Amino acid sequence: MRFWGDYHTHTIYSHALGTIEHNVQQAVKKGLKQIAITDHGFRHMAFNVRRFDFKYMKKDIEYIKDKYDIDIYLGLETNLQSNNGTIDIKDEDINNLDIILCGYHKLIVPSSPRAFFSFYLANQLPYHNKSDLRRGKNTEAYIKAINRYPIDIIVHPKYGIEIDVVELAKECKKLGVYMELNGKRISMTEDEVLAAAETGVGFIADSDAHKPERIGDMSIPMQWIDKLKLNPEQIVNLEKIPVFRSRKAKGL
Ligand SMILES: [Zn+2]
Ligand SMILES: [Zn+2]
Numbered sequence: 001m002r003f004w005g006d007y008h009t010h011t012i013y014s015h016a017l018g019t020i021e022h023n024v025q026q027a028v029k030k031g032l033k034q035i036a037i038t039d040h041g042f043r044h045m046a047f048n049v050r051r052f053d054f055k056y057m058k059k060d061i062e063y064i065k066d067k068y069d070i071d072i073y074l075g076l077e078t079n080l081q082s083n084n085g086t087i088d089i090k091d092e093d094i095n096n097l098d099i100i101l102c103g104y105h106k107l108i109v110p111s112s113p114r115a116f117f118s119f120y121l122a123n124q125l126p127y128h129n130k131s132d133l134r135r136g137k138n139t140e141a142y143i144k145a146i147n148r149y150p151i152d153i154i155v156h157p158k159y160g161i162e163i164d165v166v167e168l169a170k171e172c173k174k175l176g177v178y179m180e181l182n183g184k185r186i187s188m189t190e191d192e193v194l195a196a197a198e199t200g201v202g203f204i205a206d207s208d209a210h211k212p213e214r215i216g217d218m219s220i221p222m223q224w225i226d227k228l229k230l231n232p233e234q235i236v237n238l239e240k241i242p243v244f245r246s247r248k249a250k251g252l
Pocket of ligand 2: 008
């Protein structure tokens with residue numbers, strides 16, 4: 001069984017080691033048909049890609065795209081920023097993105113002073129961050145985000161944040177958003193992945209590579225798929241090319 005695409009990879013435009021071309025070369029070597037370049041969103045405090053650099057990333061891709069037999073998508077790993085489901089892109093960014101990922105990261109600039117207390121701090125204060133109340137608010141935040149923006153993939157679900165995995169999976173299934181089986185770590189429990197699978201949600205395996213050698217490294221997702229006996233049909237990039245909702249909405 002082979003994965004046909006890796007849709008979560010980082011480059012020197014945020015804090016990883018490879019250039020876009022290094023990532024693409026490695027993807028070709030691994031036999032992938034598609035790769036997405038998805039550096040950290042604009043409001044990550046430490047590793048953000050700069051809006052200013054986006055045109056250079058586009059140029060880099062334009063320059064190399066005919067050299068390699070692979071589709072190259074330019075996307076972003078956006079950050080969840082508040083209980084209201086705001087993420088760090090503007091509406092006008094959407095047309096510039098071939099694919100949109102969304103995840104929770106600790107070191108982000110919240111979307112408002114209010115969100116600093118109600119979301120940023122609330123998710124980091126001990127005793128509070130694992131409460132049922134927090135879990136409910138975070139799940140709702142993700143649900144609002146995927147309803148408001150054409151997000152394609154929820155990356156590393158539950159990494160650093162409490163959520164109700166099944167509630168989120170149900171909404172993802174409804175909207176055609178994929179839940180990621182991350183190549184560096186899976187933070188959901190086995191029971192949660194199995195319960196999410198029951199909803200019929202699509203899972204996508206990605207490397208989350210921060211160095212070119214790791215592009216296409218799906219060993220952790222593959223172990224989980226084997227161990228939990230997940231239905232290969234439900235893994236949207238296993239032996240097939242996924243349909244992404246943001247591209248579908250653009251008629252692509
Ligand atoms: Zn991440
Ligand atoms: Zn990442």
